[in-house]
Amino acid sequence: MNDIxxxxxxxxxxxxxKSFCDIEPVPISWLWENKIALGKLSxxxxxxxxxxxxxxxxxxSRVSLGKPFPDGSTCQLGDVIILSSEDDAADTLRPRLDxxxxxxxxxxxxxxxxxxxxxxxxxxxxxxxxFKDAIKQIKNKGGVLLLIVIDPIDSxxxxxxxxxxxxxxxxxxxxxxxxxxxxxxxxxxxxxxxTRNEAAYRIGxxxxxxxxxxxxxxxxxxKETGRRLFxxxxxxxxxxxxxxxxxxxxxxxxxxxxxxxxxxxxxxxxVEDILNKSYTSEKSYPAQxxxxxxxxxxxxxxxTGQIADELEKSPSGVHNILKKLLVKGKILQPKYxxxxxxxxxxxxKSSETNESSETNNKKEVSSLSLLSPVLSPINNSESSQDIExx
Numbered sequence: 001m002n003d004i005x006x007x008x009x010x011x012x013x014x015x016x017x018k019s020f021c022d023i024e025p026v027p028i029s030w031l032w033e034n035k036i037a038l039g040k041l042s043x044x045x046x047x048x049x050x051x052x053x054x055x056x057x058x059x060x061s062r063v064s065l066g067k068p069f070p071d072g073s074t075c076q077l078g079d080v081i082i083l084s085s086e087d088d089a090a091d092t093l094r095p096r097l098d099x100x101x102x103x104x105x106x107x108x109x110x111x112x113x114x115x116x117x118x119x120x121x122x123x124x125x126x127x128x129x130x131f132k133d134a135i136k137q138i139k140n141k142g143g144v145l146l147l148i149v150i151d152p153i154d155s156x157x158x159x160x161x162x163x164x165x166x167x168x169x170x171x172x173x174x175x176x177x178x179x180x181x182x183x184x185x186x187x188x189x190x191x192x193x194x195t196r197n198e199a200a201y202r203i204g205x206x207x208x209x210x211x212x213x214x215x216x217x218x219x220x221x222x223k224e225t226g227r228r229l230f231x232x233x234x235x236x237x238x239x240x241x242x243x244x245x246x247x248x249x250x251x252x253x254x255x256x257x258x259x260x261x262x263x264x265x266x267x268x269x270x271v272e273d274i275l276n277k278s279y280t281s282e283k284s285y286p287a288q289x290x291x292x293x294x295x296x297x298x299x300x301x302x303x304t305g306q307i308a309d310e311l312e313k314s315p316s317g318v319h320n321i322l323k324k325l326l327v328k329g330k331i332l333q334p335k336y337x338x339x340x341x342x343x344x345x346x347x348x349k350s351s352e353t354n355e356s357s358e359t360n361n362k363k364e365v366s367s368l369s370l371l372s373p374v375l376s377p378i379n380n381s382e383s384s385q386d387i388e389x390x
Contacts, residue, residue, distance in 0.1 A: 031146060031185040033073040034238035037214055039180040045190040045203050046219030051248055054261040055219060056149045056187050061102035063147050070244060070263035078146030079138045080107045083123055085155035095258035099251040110134055124158030128174050145184045153188035162205035169208050199233050199271050218271050231271040242268045291321050292330055301340035
């Protein structure tokens with residue numbers, strides 16, 4: 001009888017379980033105290049042209065200098081990696097970093113994966129070996145990575161569907177785990193959509209983006225006052241504090257004019273209130289033609305308030321339309337808060353009126369000529385007041 005060979009059973013997976021009594025509690029480590037945690041993902045979200053990238057570059061500049069944040073919180077000195085698919089490194093990012101006074105020896109652009117044959121492949125979040133190599137290169141120069149900025153985060157998903165919860169989480173998980181291990185922060189830039197949902201659901205793509213993030217901040221504008229605001233939407237690791245007001249300024253950086261963010265103090269506004277106000281004010285915008293025709297018919301300058309009252313629209317909505325008409329050259333602003341139609345358009349209107357009058361006169365003459373058989377028997381010596389025409 002032949003011996004039957006013994007088949008060794010493959011080991012089965014086991015549960016990785018640990019009692020919490022064997023886990024030592026540790027405090028949260030902060031990049032920006034109570035706002036951006038080390039080892040975690042945070043989001044900077046907002047509509048276009050409101051300063052999301054400017055805000056992220058400000059944080060990068062603080063890290064490169066080791067200088068305090070605008071609320072007085074201290075900041076560690078370290079290195080920053082930036083992934084950007086929208087802004088050019090030379091003509092956009094570098095001038096903006098210079099305007100912020102950043103130490104650009106500690107801020108690095110990660111533009112792709114370079115292969116041994118010299119070919120370069122685009123960077124994605126899944127290429128963890130490239131992130132590891134970048135961190136190693138920074139360490140070899142005596143640095144320590146504290147922040148990665150991804151702008152916008154959707155551009156680096158490596159083919160993952162940004163609307164799929166499962167695919168977004170899979171794309172984010174590896175780098176988020178690395179951030180925990182290496183103790184660096186991640187700031188992802190996201191756009192808002194145009195829906196009138198709760199603020200969390202206005203963040204473009206899957207809800208997994210804000211869900212996976214430990215903190216989410218919104219860059220927005222108060223449509224009534226024109227203030228630009230940096231407001232917390234979510235913070236899982238600290239009490240939700242107030243936001244900050246800011247503006248975008250410009251600076252000459254050696255012949256290149258570059259914008260930068262300037263902080264203007266703390267505010268207590270709630271992000272939901274500001275976003276809802278923004279939606280409401282947009283609904284109360286008048287049409288451009290409506291505002292222009294009112295000024296044209298008025299024939300004199302009017303204030304923003306007068307126009308708003310006449311059209312029964314919000315002053316902020318009217319003001320935004322007036323600015324657009326001003327840019328188009330259709331109206332003028334003779335003094336602050338007053339608006340009138342450009343002389344080019346009033347001249348055109350006057351010409352149209354004269355042409356209309358001439359046309360009407362011709363019609364009247366034509367009508368009289370048709371009545372000539374009736375009028376011809378009338379004695380010329382009779383007074384015109386005795387003539388009746390039916």
